[in-house]
Every structure is written in C-alpha cells, then in structure tokens.
Amino acid sequence: MKSVFNVDGLKHVVYYKDSSNMSEVETSSVQLIITSPPYFNLKDYSELPKPQNGQLPASPLESKKSYKEYLDELMKIWKECSRVVKRNGVIFVNVDVIRVKTKDKNVLPLPFHIIQQMENLNFGCKDIYIYKKKTGVPFHFGKKLKNRSEYLLVFSRTNDYKFNIDDVRTPYPNDYIYPPGHKRRNPIGATPSTIWEFTPPFQSGGNNHYHYCPFPDGLVVRAIKLFTNKGDVVLDPFLGSGKVVAVAKSLKRIGIGYEINPIFKETIEKMITNTTKENLNLK
Numbered sequence: 365m366k367s368v369f370n371v372d373g374l375k376h377v378v379y380y381k382d383s384s385n386m387s388e389v390e391t392s393s394v395q396l397i398i399t400s401p402p403y404f405n406l407k408d409y410s411e412l413p414k415p416q417n418g419q420l421p422a423s424p425l426e427s428k429k430s431y432k433e434y435l436d437e438l439m440k441i442w443k444e445c446s447r448v449v450k451r452n453g454v455i456f457v458n459v460d461v462i463r464v465k466t467k468d469k470n471v472l473p474l475p476f477h478i479i480q481q482m483e484n485l486n487f488g489c490k491d492i493y494i495y496k497k498k499t500g501v502p503f504h505f506g507k508k509l510k511n512r513s514e515y516l517l518v519f520s521r522t523n524d525y526k527f528n529i530d531d532v533r534t535p536y537p538n539d540y541i542y543p544p545g546h547k548r549r550n551p552i553g554a555t556p557s558t559i560w561e562f563t564p565p566f567q568s569g570g571n572n573h574y575h576y577c578p579f580p581d582g583l584v585v586r587a588i589k590l591f592t593n594k595g596d597v598v599l600d601p602f603l604g605s606g607k608v609v610a611v612a613k614s615l616k617r618i619g620i621g622y623e624i625n626p627i628f629k630e631t632i633e634k635m636i637t638n639t640t641k642e643n644l645n646l647k
Contacts, residue, residue, distance in 0.1 A: 365626060367633050369613065374595070376609055376619040378632055383601035383622035384440040389448045394620070395526065395596035397445050398587050398608050400458040400579070401438055403474075431472060439481050441601050446485045448599065452524045454591040455487060458495060458579070460514040469506055475515040487519040491558065495583060498563040516560060516583075526596075531589040532556055560586065563647055578605040582646040588615055606632030610639035 369376040379388055445455055462472035479489050493516035533553030542549045562580035584607055588598055594616045600608035603621035605628070612619030613636060623632060 365629070367629065367636075369609075369619075369636055371613055372616060374613070374616065374618050376613050376636065378603060378606070378609060378621040378623060378629075378636070380623055380626040380629060382624050384437070384444060386444045386448055386599075386601065386622060389599065389620060391447055392450050393597055394448045394599045395450055395453050395593075396456065396588065396591045396598045397449055397453070397601065398456040398458075398584065398598065399600045399602045400604070401441070401478075401602050403460075403462060435477055435481070438478070442478075442481055442485060445599075445601060446487070452522050452526065453520065454490075454525050455482070455519040456587050456591065457517040457519070458514055458583075459517065460511070463505075463508060463511065475517060478517065482517075482519045487521055489517060490520050490523070490525070491518040492516070493518070493558045493560050496559050496561040498561060516587075526591050526593065528590055528593070529555060532586050556586070563645075565645075579607040581607070581611065581644045584608055584611040585615065585644060585646060588612060588617060592617055603632060604628065606635035607639075610636045611644065614639055614641040614644060 365380045367378040367380075377388070379386075442455075449455060457475075457478060459475050459478060462474050482489065495514045495516050497512045497514075530552050533550065534556055536549065536554045540549070540554070560583060562582045564580055565578045588611060592598060595618065597618045597620060598608060598612040599620040599622075601622045603609065603623040606621065606623075609619030609621040609632075619636075621632070623629075
C-alpha cells in the first residue's frame, strides 16, 4: 500500500511498510534523510493517539523488547539508510536520551548509541545541534529537571556534503555586536547557532491531536534548505505524521516516506495535501 502525490512535475511517495527494507528506493539516490526514530517503549504508535487526561506523565509502556533488541532493530534501518543515501548525503536524526522510570533511575543515552551505530557504518558525526522547545510539558518526575530540548545529529560519510548556509541565515538582532556594514556582518544575515529554537506543534485539543511526535515546520524547513537543493530526494524512514514529505513537497524537493502503521494513512495524506510553502509555520 502506498500514497502517491504528483505536484509540479515531482513525484512524492509514501510506503506503508517496514523501512528495514526500502527496496523501492534506488541505491545512492537520496540527498537527505531526516527522521526521528520511535522511542523504545515510551509511546505506543500502533493506534491513533488519545487526548491526555490532565498533565500527569504516564509510566512507560510494557515492551517485549529489551533496549539491546531495540538498538539491533534500529541498526537494520540505518543499514538501509546507508544504502540509499548518496556519498555526499546527510542523515539528520532528531533524538533524545530516554528518561524511563527504571530501578536505577539512569537515563538511556540513545543519541550516543546512535552515533556509535553510524560510526560502524562509516558515517561521521559532523555536528550536534540542540532542538530547544519554546513550550513543553509542565511536569517533571524524580530528581530530573523539566525536559525542554532534544538532540539533532548530523551524519555524513564525507566533508563534501551540501551546506547551503546562505539559504538559512536569520536577521541580526538589534543589539548585535557589529553594526550594519561591518566586514564581520554578512549582508544576507546571521548564521544560525547550534541551538534550534522552535515551538512544537499542538498534539492535543480538538482536531490537532493527530500524532504523538510531529516535527515543527521550521525545524524541517531549515534542515531541508541547509542540506539539499531543489529537486533533491528527501526521505524519512519513520514518517509518522507526514511532516517531512509535506515540507519537501512544499520546497520543491522529492519526498519519500515510510510508515509502518497504515492507521496514519489519512493523517499523512492530509498533511501532505494541505501543507504549502505559504502556510508553513516557521516560528
């Protein structure tokens, strides 16, 4: 089963299947993979999300898999990503440590295990950004602070990956140290920092509760503009809400997505159909 969208001469496809086998995608054809893998046993993605009652944190769901088994399954997807991405392509992963209510209260350092997995596939970690959430859950549990950030990991086999910095420059703040016209002030705008600050999309309330973990528009837009050109292929092996393909379509890139749960088909199709360059929320 798949969904196909032909827009402005470009074909975008979503496959509803396991992304450990992406045989539909040609080897070395993808310029950018941008994704956020499911979090081990913290969320149940097998059905549509239900509105939360209040703001109390739920205990982690029971899982038949161990953390090691989870990492082994994740590695299967990374191997396929390694096959389909171009030599100068980028794999961009949004992930966080896992704060589960275990006996020893230790976090599971998932981002750093993913870095190790990528190194085993000959991908270097070229940079690490922080996704700072302007809003977030108001609670915390145990001896831990409120979590308002996640990691953004940048991987490539080479240092020759595309890096369109002028496409993502931002206005200088009014109190910037160098005045207009100074040689250290780029006339196009300022270089973004490694702190990417965006407001997460609403996940609950009315018709907005469409998926547990939707990307903010601005984060996906910046990543696609930074690491690709128009006409390049952008892929998400854990498509979820459909955001990556929707933004790729809006920016005239070719979007490909894989989603193992067909229950999200209607959600994904609405996201891709309704998202335009004009209505992207970049805040």
